[in-house]
Amino acid sequence: MDKKKQQDGKEQSKMIGVVPDGWEVIGLLNVCDLINGRAFKPNEWSEDGLPIVRIENLNNNDACFNYCNFKVPCKYLLQQNDLLISWSGTPGTSFGIFNWNRGKAILNQHIFKVILKEGVEKKYFYYAYKRLLVEMIRQSHGGVGLQHITKEDLKRFEFLLPSLSDRYRLHFFHSR
Template sequence: MSKSYIKLGELASYINGYAFKPKDRGSEGLPIIRIQDLTGSSNDKGFYKGTYPSKIEINNGDVLISWSASLGVYVWNNGKALLNQHIFKVVFDKGEIDKDYFVYAVQFSLHRMRQLTHGATMKHVVKKDFENVLIPYPSLKDQRKVAHVLDKLKESINKKMDELTKLDELIKARFVEMFGDPNISEKNQKKVSMTDVCQIIDGDRGKNYPHANDFCNDGYCLFLNAKNVTTSGFDFSNKMYISKEKDEALKKGKLNRGDLVLTTRGTIGNLAFYSSNIPFDNIRINSGMVILRLNHDKIEERFFIEHFKLQLLRIKQKVASGTAQPQLPISTMNKIKIFLPPLSLQNEFANFVQQVDKSKFENIVYLNKTLSSKILSQLGDAIRD
């Protein structure tokens, strides 16, 4: 009878990526794959043209595990590339293991590890500790059976995710139906400058701007980093804080409830809404963001958000500046024009979005619960005598 559990270190070798320096990142050669390239939180790829150790080369089918700041397991399928630090490449050179089963088992183990942090920031996982993590280890035949069942479940989930994408498209279509396309000039549509409906507030970049030793894992004021503002809103899986004293020494750049945060450097155009549901009372932006403080007597936030999303591609193409690191200066944002229909119509649209969001939220909760419970059930069945 095979072992019920096995340590990850007994199954494979885990090769860490290379610590590429900023000067190594260019526009030619093989892409350098960082954690944000795996999570999809950045489109700012760098490339390396030169010699490199063969062990950091990755190819289609390689299993990658991010172990610092963001924990995750991925199957790489985007061609030859080079692995940056803080990511393991898995080399299956020890125990007998089905690769698909391994991915599911590690995915569930990392989920459990994140839960054990109780909301605190997990900076990284020590390699020795990672290799000591136990996963269920049934026979190879049963591993393949489990992977097959979960693959079928994943297909169903992907179909549901397609439905969620269609709901997003429905919101866009409804906006254009009610107000027109913001990227097309229409004679009868009133347009105003962004500054007519919101303040664009920069952060404090003066002498009191926090340095590395000012940050801590817990504290008075959450200080946003680039990973916190994504294409789908806030993500607080990676957090850093400053003290109350440091917060009070800074001037501009602190959020009020109802504010929007917009990324303006590197990955530009990500928006997040600081609603009453966000569980942090004190938040500040970093130097690659601005605050959009809406005049709610003129504009409704969901109307503004969807309007801005529709303009985003054009904004990136035409008003972003900079080469190595794209930037969206406030001076160019001041020139952006937006529709300003009657507030009653904006609120009608916002009510429609709210109903769609409710459907999306219910689907996401269902999918998460289904996936977690199914993985747990399958892994449990796999080791049961």
């Protein structure tokens, strides 16, 4: 990570800015694992079964679902309150972080399921990622319109991890 000391001795990150005392700047993928969704072919869609979550379902509660009526590996199954990151599409509409709130479903391609590592508070991650999103979109690949951020790209992004005592305070604040 690209860090330096300021004149007052505080650490500063090129991407994040001033780092509070006791906090750590680490790679984004050091705080979570990302599982990419399954690529479904149109002939695999069904009129019943579990809904297949596509980017348009994240951005629009009225968007129609495709369904899957066969067994898929567990890693693609979504549960209520799973964190999802859409990483492909049109900046401003397709990219984002979402808290899945529509029950059991199946993860489609172009969306990552976020598995947070121990000690990383979910709401803090959600808001910290939203803050990073502007820079991610600026650096995304692609032409006019459709763009994407790869898992390899995400390795370059810094995450500001609070000190242990601040994590406890954040957890208390977010659980209220």
